[in-house]
Amino acid sequence: MAYKILVLKGDGIGPEVVGEALQVLKIIARRSAVDMEFKEGIIGGHAIDASGTPLPDEVLKLAQESDAILLGAVGGPKWDNPSAEKRPEQALLGLRKALGLFANVRPVKTVKELIAASPLKPEVISGVDLVVIRELTGGIYYGKPSEKRTSKEGREAVDTCFYSEAEIARVLRFGFELARERRKKLTSVDKANVLSTSRLWREIATELSAEFKEVAFENQLVDSMAMHLLRRPKDFDVIVTENMFGDILTDEASVLAGSMGMLPSASLGEELNSGGYRVGLYEPIHGSAPDIAGRDEANPLAAILSAAMLLEHSLGMRPEAELIVQAVDEVIRDGHRTRDLHGGGGTKTIGCKAMGRLVREKIESEEG
Numbered sequence: 001m002a003y004k005i006l007v008l009k010g011d012g013i014g015p016e017v018v019g020e021a022l023q024v025l026k027i028i029a030r031r032s033a034v035d036m037e038f039k040e041g042i043i044g045g046h047a048i049d050a051s052g053t054p055l056p057d058e059v060l061k062l063a064q065e066s067d068a069i070l071l072g073a074v075g076g077p078k079w080d081n082p083s084a085e086k087r088p089e090q091a092l093l094g095l096r097k098a099l100g101l102f103a104n105v106r107p108v109k110t111v112k113e114l115i116a117a118s119p120l121k122p123e124v125i126s127g128v129d130l131v132v133i134r135e136l137t138g139g140i141y142y143g144k145p146s147e148k149r150t151s152k153e154g155r156e157a158v159d160t161c162f163y164s165e166a167e168i169a170r171v172l173r174f175g176f177e178l179a180r181e182r183r184k185k186l187t188s189v190d191k192a193n194v195l196s197t198s199r200l201w202r203e204i205a206t207e208l209s210a211e212f213k214e215v216a217f218e219n220q221l222v223d224s225m226a227m228h229l230l231r232r233p234k235d236f237d238v239i240v241t242e243n244m245f246g247d248i249l250t251d252e253a254s255v256l257a258g259s260m261g262m263l264p265s266a267s268l269g270e271e272l273n274s275g276g277y278r279v280g281l282y283e284p285i286h287g288s289a290p291d292i293a294g295r296d297e298a299n300p301l302a303a304i305l306s307a308a309m310l311l312e313h314s315l316g317m318r319p320e321a322e323l324i325v326q327a328v329d330e331v332i333r334d335g336h337r338t339r340d341l342h343g344g345g346g347t348k349t350i351g352c353k354a355m356g357r358l359v360r361e362k363i364e365s366e367e368g
């Protein structure tokens with residue numbers, strides 16, 4: 001059996017960082033004698049230019065037939081018009097909805113050698129090891145109506161935040177199950193003092209907590225959580241929240257790791273692939289960074305770590321995933337840094353290709 005992996009490099013630095021991650025996956029496939037069939041598709045801005053749509057039908061079909069998807073980034077100044085009917089980001093929303101990818105898993109773990117790259121005090125971030133789970137298919141990003149319009153008073157706009165009990169319970173249960181495997185603590189984040197959707201969220205979270213008595217449970221308002229995440233991040237283990245709050249909090253959490261270039265993510269669904277594991281879409285949390293695209297300055301480590309998450313969650317290859325993580329740690333420990341990690345105490349500033357090559361060399365040195 002061959003695992004089918006769809007590679008969507010996207011826009012900006014996407015092709016550069018995914019290119020390095022793809023080479024890592026190919027080494028793992030050869031090393032482990034696991035058959036991986038890679039296919040490529042175009043999405044985002046480049047797809048708009050080529051076919052008039054950010055998510056062509058043939059690419060969506062490939063995604064639906066794949067065991068896992070490796071994605072770079074989408075968007076850029078060329079397609080930034082907020083009034084445009086077709087926007088690169090619609091490709092991500094379309095993939096998540098079509099594949100039922102409801103849980104976005106974003107691990108945030110500080111690396112000792114990169115503590116200096118963070119603007120926070122070392123004693124605050126040393127030892128941080130948390131996971132943010134963001135609900136991915138509901139909330140304000142998908143609610144209808146969502147439109148800009150003109151009334152007698154002038155221009156106005158509306159976005160609708162909608163959640164069902166099933167959507168909320170599904171992602172919270174996923175979070176409780178993960179917390180049970182980790183340090184047995186879960187924090188549910190909402191805005192229950194203002195929003196009806198958040199009051200429903202808190203009600204369901206509290207009800208579910210009774211099923212997981214071994215997991216310490218707490219509720220936090222999103223505004224106070226934003227403060228606590230920077231003041232006492234070591235206190236948190238698994239954090240579960242709705243779509244927009246998770247989007248914002250995980251970008252904030254990037255300062256704990258020193259750079260967005262270090263943070264991978266997995267978007268997982270309920271559907272199982274041909275190997276009996278969860279179908280997933282794997283991507284670094286950073287954007288397309290068009291200002292450095294094509295200059296060999298991007299940090300490929302988040303994309304490479306996303307490939308490690310792909311191996312673990314969609315292919316069941318946890319030892320191989322850990323081998324990649326270990327290789328990344330060793331390269332960082334050796335002092336190698338891309339530009340975004342310049343303040344991280346390293347002595348050797350290198351480019352995207354060189355960083356990817358060093359990780360591959362570490363993996364290959366473990367062979368045999």
